[in-house]
Amino acid sequence: MRRMNTKNSVNVAVAGAAGRMGQRLCTLIGETDGLELAEAFDRPDHQRIGTPAIPGSGVVIAEKPGGAADLLIDFTLPVALQANLDAAVEYGMAAVIGTTGLTEAHFGAIDKAAESVPVLWAPNFSLGMNVMFALAGQIAAKLGDDYDIEILEAHHRFKQDAPSGTALQIARSICQATGKSMQNDVDMTRVGEDPRKPGRITMQTLRMGDVVGEHTVYYAAQGERLQLGHIATTRDTFARGGLAAAKWLHGKPAGRYTMKDMLGME
Numbered sequence: 001m002r003r004m005n006t007k008n009s010v011n012v013a014v015a016g017a018a019g020r021m022g023q024r025l026c027t028l029i030g031e032t033d034g035l036e037l038a039e040a041f042d043r044p045d046h047q048r049i050g051t052p053a054i055p056g057s058g059v060v061i062a063e064k065p066g067g068a069a070d071l072l073i074d075f076t077l078p079v080a081l082q083a084n085l086d087a088a089v090e091y092g093m094a095a096v097i098g099t100t101g102l103t104e105a106h107f108g109a110i111d112k113a114a115e116s117v118p119v120l121w122a123p124n125f126s127l128g129m130n131v132m133f134a135l136a137g138q139i140a141a142k143l144g145d146d147y148d149i150e151i152l153e154a155h156h157r158f159k160q161d162a163p164s165g166t167a168l169q170i171a172r173s174i175c176q177a178t179g180k181s182m183q184n185d186v187d188m189t190r191v192g193e194d195p196r197k198p199g200r201i202t203m204q205t206l207r208m209g210d211v212v213g214e215h216t217v218y219y220a221a222q223g224e225r226l227q228l229g230h231i232a233t234t235r236d237t238f239a240r241g242g243l244a245a246a247k248w249l250h251g252k253p254a255g256r257y258t259m260k261d262m263l264g265m266e
């Protein structure tokens with residue numbers, strides 16, 4: 001049963017509330033006009049179950065959502081996606097999803113849920129990176145195959161998936177702009193006797209310390225190198241972007257939405 005919204009704000013359920021992103025989301029919802037933390041949940045065996053979502057909050061971390069929210073924000077793990085989408089459909093919650101490491105089957109599940117509720121998935125919710133997605137493709141198309149493209153990304157030591165969803169989205173944008181394909185033209189790493197082949201896009205991954213997220217695209221030819229880079233210095237950038245997406249998505253008809261839709265980008 002949905003709770004009455006007395007303050008005319010959007011009631012939000014945060015999945016993975018005990019996680020790095022979940023904690024920032026719970027905190028920043030409290031600082032955001034028009035949003036209210038209605039529910040927080042995490043995996044049933046998490047030690048934070050039954051404790052306040054953030055210090056002083058009246059919302060405790062539950063084992064699953066209970067229907068008190070209008071909208072779900074999910075930054076968790078791929079393994080949690082299906083249950084979270086099922087809950088969104090069951091309770092009629094719009095869903096903002098930031099989880100990365102998803103497979104084609106996961107994207108199929110998102111499309112299915114989007115037949116019933118509005119869903120926005122993005123591998124990166126920062127404005128700067130979404131501008132970079134577009135620029136990365138435009139630059140590749142202008143420079144052509146004489147420029148070797150290497151995508152380098154760095155993240156903290158706890159990150160589960162590699163390469164990052166953001167690096168994959170950069171590669172996807174370059175492929176779209178140049179007529180290449182993720183299956184046939186992208187190499188994930190290089191090892192042993194493996195000289196560079198013309199026209200290919202190569203991705204390299206660093207995992208170290210507490211790096212929030214750094215992405216650089218190199219376009220290198222004989223005699224020059226162009227670099228396009230983005231550095232995230234705080235997770236709040238992603239959390240604030242996710243919350244802006246939540247406000248934008250609330251009230252939209254069922255369907256699959258992207259950050260391009262939200263930002264009005266081509």
Ligand code: NAD
Nearest residue numbers: 016018019020021042043075076080098100123124125238
């Ligand atoms: P984290 O490991 O700190 O947090 C994940 C949380 O999800 C944990 O608390 C975990 O217990 C919880 N969880 C696991 N299974 C669950 C389940 N079945 N139900 C509910 N909760 C469950 O990770 P993080 O650093 O917060 O990142 C989370 C995800 O967000 C990752 O996929 C990461 O790549 C992604 N991410 C996306 C963006 C973006 O802008 N899209 C930005 C940062 C991180």
